[in-house]
Amino acid sequence: xxxxxxxxxxxxxxxxxxxxxxxxxxxxxxxxxxxxxxxxxxxxxxxxxxxxxxxxxxxxxxxxxxxxxxxxxxxxxxxxxxxxxxxxxxxxxxxxxxxxxxxxxx
Amino acid sequence: xxxxxxxxxxxxxxxxxxxxxxxxxxxxxxxxxxxxxxxxxxxxxxxxxxxxxxxxxxxxxxxxxxxxxxxxxxxxxxxxxxxxxxxxxxxxxxxxxxxxxxxxxxxxxxxxxxxxxxxxxxxxxxxxxxxxxxxxxxxxxxxxxxxxxxxxxxxxxxxxxxxxxxxxxxxxxxxxxxxxxxxxxxxxxxxxxxxxxxxxxxxxxxxxxxxxxxxxxxxxxxxxxxxxxxxxxxxxxxxxxxxxxxxxxxxxxxxxxxxxxxxxxxxxxxxxxxxxxxxxxxxxxxxxxxxxxxxxxxxxxxxxxxxxxxxxxxxxxxxxxxxxxxxxxxxxxxxxxxxxxxxxxxxxxxxxxxxxxxxxxxxxxxxxxxxxxxxxxxxxxxxxxxxxxxxxxxxxxxxxxxxxxxxxxxxxxxxxxxxxxxxxxxxxxxxxxxxxxxxxxxxxxxxxxxxxxxxxxxxxxxxxxxxxxxxxxxxxxxxxxxxxxxxxxxxxxxxxxxxxxxxxxxxxxxxxxxxxxxxxxxxxxxxxxxxxxxxxxxxxxxxxxxxxxxxxxxx
Numbered sequence: 001x002x003x004x005x006x007x008x009x010x011x012x013x014x015x016x017x018x019x020x021x022x023x024x025x026x027x028x029x030x031x032x033x034x035x036x037x038x039x040x041x042x043x044x045x046x047x048x049x050x051x052x053x054x055x056x057x058x059x060x061x062x063x064x065x066x067x068x069x070x071x072x073x074x075x076x077x078x079x080x081x082x083x084x085x086x087x088x089x090x091x092x093x094x095x096x097x098x099x100x101x102x103x104x105x106x
Numbered sequence: 107x108x109x110x111x112x113x114x115x116x117x118x119x120x121x122x123x124x125x126x127x128x129x130x131x132x133x134x135x136x137x138x139x140x141x142x143x144x145x146x147x148x149x150x151x152x153x154x155x156x157x158x159x160x161x162x163x164x165x166x167x168x169x170x171x172x173x174x175x176x177x178x179x180x181x182x183x184x185x186x187x188x189x190x191x192x193x194x195x196x197x198x199x200x201x202x203x204x205x206x207x208x209x210x211x212x213x214x215x216x217x218x219x220x221x222x223x224x225x226x227x228x229x230x231x232x233x234x235x236x237x238x239x240x241x242x243x244x245x246x247x248x249x250x251x252x253x254x255x256x257x258x259x260x261x262x263x264x265x266x267x268x269x270x271x272x273x274x275x276x277x278x279x280x281x282x283x284x285x286x287x288x289x290x291x292x293x294x295x296x297x298x299x300x301x302x303x304x305x306x307x308x309x310x311x312x313x314x315x316x317x318x319x320x321x322x323x324x325x326x327x328x329x330x331x332x333x334x335x336x337x338x339x340x341x342x343x344x345x346x347x348x349x350x351x352x353x354x355x356x357x358x359x360x361x362x363x364x365x366x367x368x369x370x371x372x373x374x375x376x377x378x379x380x381x382x383x384x385x386x387x388x389x390x391x392x393x394x395x396x397x398x399x400x401x402x403x404x405x406x407x408x409x410x411x412x413x414x415x416x417x418x419x420x421x422x423x424x425x426x427x428x429x430x431x432x433x434x435x436x437x438x439x440x441x442x443x444x445x446x447x448x449x450x451x452x453x454x455x456x457x458x459x460x461x462x463x464x465x466x467x468x469x470x471x472x473x474x475x476x477x478x479x480x481x482x483x484x485x486x487x488x489x490x491x492x493x494x495x496x497x498x499x500x501x502x503x504x505x506x507x508x509x510x511x512x513x514x515x516x517x518x519x520x521x522x523x524x525x526x527x528x529x530x531x532x533x534x535x536x537x538x539x540x541x542x543x544x545x546x547x548x549x550x551x552x553x554x555x556x557x558x559x560x561x562x563x564x565x566x567x568x569x570x571x572x573x574x575x576x577x578x579x580x581x582x583x584x585x586x587x588x589x590x591x592x593x594x595x596x597x598x599x600x601x602x603x604x605x606x607x608x609x610x611x612x613x614x615x616x617x618x619x620x621x622x623x624x625x626x627x628x629x630x631x632x633x634x635x636x637x638x639x640x641x642x643x644x645x646x647x648x649x650x651x652x653x654x655x656x657x658x659x660x661x
Contacts, residue, residue, distance in 0.1 A: 014622070024618075035225075036224070036607070038222065049542065077295050083294055083296075089575035091574070093292055098536040
């Protein structure tokens with residue numbers, strides 16, 4: 001992804017897509033079935049995650065390593081705040097380790 | 107219950123796993139149809155209106171295709187109107203049969219925990235289901251990885267048989283390395299980094315072993331990290347400091363004239379295997395360990411997770427590491443026979459032991475299972491490396507691995523061992539992060555499992571985090587259910603999974619997740635030096651490249 005502007009241009013549109021989908025998530029957050037409700041709740045957190053990833057990868061696509069690192073810090077902090085809600089579903093430790101490797105061009 | 111539908115679940119054996127299977131059946135039937143009034147009995151006497159749970163042999167069902175009950179999972183189910191049987195080739199297959207029957211009633215476990223179970227409501231008295239299937243692959247499961255707490259592991263282990271996975275591996279004697287990352291919240295900027303007492307990790311480990319056995323799953327243990335334990339050097343986490351007595355160092359491999367911890371870690375340190383007392387001490391320790399835990403099904407006895415550090419002493423150089431390794435495997439096999447222990451030993455074709463032994467031979471191949479870590483995430487084929495196996499030279503390991511080379515090495519081992527073998531795959535280590543929507547990732551897994559037969563492997567040990575359900579459990583569900591039945595249709599599976607996970611608006615969810623996956627190019631976002639591209643000394647290499655856990659230790 002580093003220096004790949006074509007990939008970056010597509011990823012830059014992700015936040016818009018997440019926002020467009022948000023009302024559908026909202027209308028499903030009070031479903032009676034707990035499994036369905038939880039699936040939509042996960043998507044709500046996941047939307048913010050995708051927006052954060054979009055920032056990181058867009059910066060990388062422009063060879064902007066500093067901003068990629070800053071975006072990773074912001075996303076890590078968001079995920080840290082909600083980690084106890086999503087801990088069964090998402091491994092923050094491996095994510096941070098792996099994303100730092102990606103930014104480092106490994 | 108007044109006016110309820112009375113039914114009996116009769117078990118033909120009183121064991122923890124079969125009792126658990128009966129309780130699960132009772133619990134879920136009541137959730138689906140609360141008018142069903144179920145009782146569980148242990149009896150050989152037939153009654154009317156019962157579902158019987160038992161082994162195929164106990165139910166006098168055909169089992170000509172059952173070769174090894176420890177490995178082969180066969181479900182045989184016939185139920186009409188709450189009357190019939192659920193048979194299995196082993197106790198876990200009875201439990202999996204219960205879940206399979208419940209799935210026919212519309213149940214689905216889309217991810218671990220109660221919040222992941224979709225249980226429809228309705229009258230089930232007229233439901234019929236007939237099913238018989240032997241699993242296409244006997245090894246289907248996960249190895250502990252990432253940062254995981256007890257509750258994460260507990261929920262995942264309970265979930266595995268619901269998606270037809272049949273094994274779990276707890277790596278290391280106590281999986282401190284993995285669990286500690288969670289309890290210290292190493293990557294979290296907000297939570298405390300305080301540790302919990304080591305004794306708590308030991309208690310958790312025992313509880314998890316018990317849970318794996320309760321579910322009837324194959325319990326795999328150990329792997330890397332135990333080689334130096336018999337000498338009092340315990341691996342806990344990367345970057346730990348060790349004061350090793352000079353006497354102990356005599357057991358370490360002599361490399362460049364020194365006997366010391368390789369990379370400052372027992373995890374990376376090989377032994378001087380030509381010394382009889384060293385071999386004895388390792389075998390004594392392992393056999394004592396199994397005396398304490400005779401319930402372990404598969405003991406993984408591996409050498410160090412590193413490369414270019416085998417012993418260069420004048421005795422060790424008389425044989426290859428693979429020859430010394432096979433000698434130790436034979437010693438362990440003989441000792442376990444003396445103890446009457448039938449635990450299977452998993453040996454690994456890894457780094458120097460990729461090369462087959464020259465002289466030594468396994469005395470009783472039936473004791474053993476082979477594994478290797480060559481998962482690439484780039485699909486499977488039967489292609490071999492052009493030019494065959496490269497020349498082996500002590501401590502000059504520089505080959506570029508890959509599936510093609512691994513298959514060439516396996517060909518080389520075949521005169522020594524041609525028994526069951528499974529592959530370590532790393533899809534859920536880091537690859538899943540490259541596709542945040544999981545849709546391309548899930549399809550890749552299905553595609554690869556459908557071509558696994560080309561390799562001759564008998565299944566997959568998924569070495570990856572147990573926390574990979576963000577946004578869905580689709581890829582991991584497919585790993586289990588497609589290894590059980592490779593004929594499943596990918597697109598149909600995806601649609602049904604998403605319907606059960608999201609309910610009425612599942613089509614919108616599917617379109618959204620497809621769009622997310624399409625936006626994040628999985629190839630462009632994969633690591634260049636992904637662990638999956640390495641088949642040798644993976645942990646050592648990773649820690650050298652990135653600092654691994656060490657970057658967190660300064661906190």
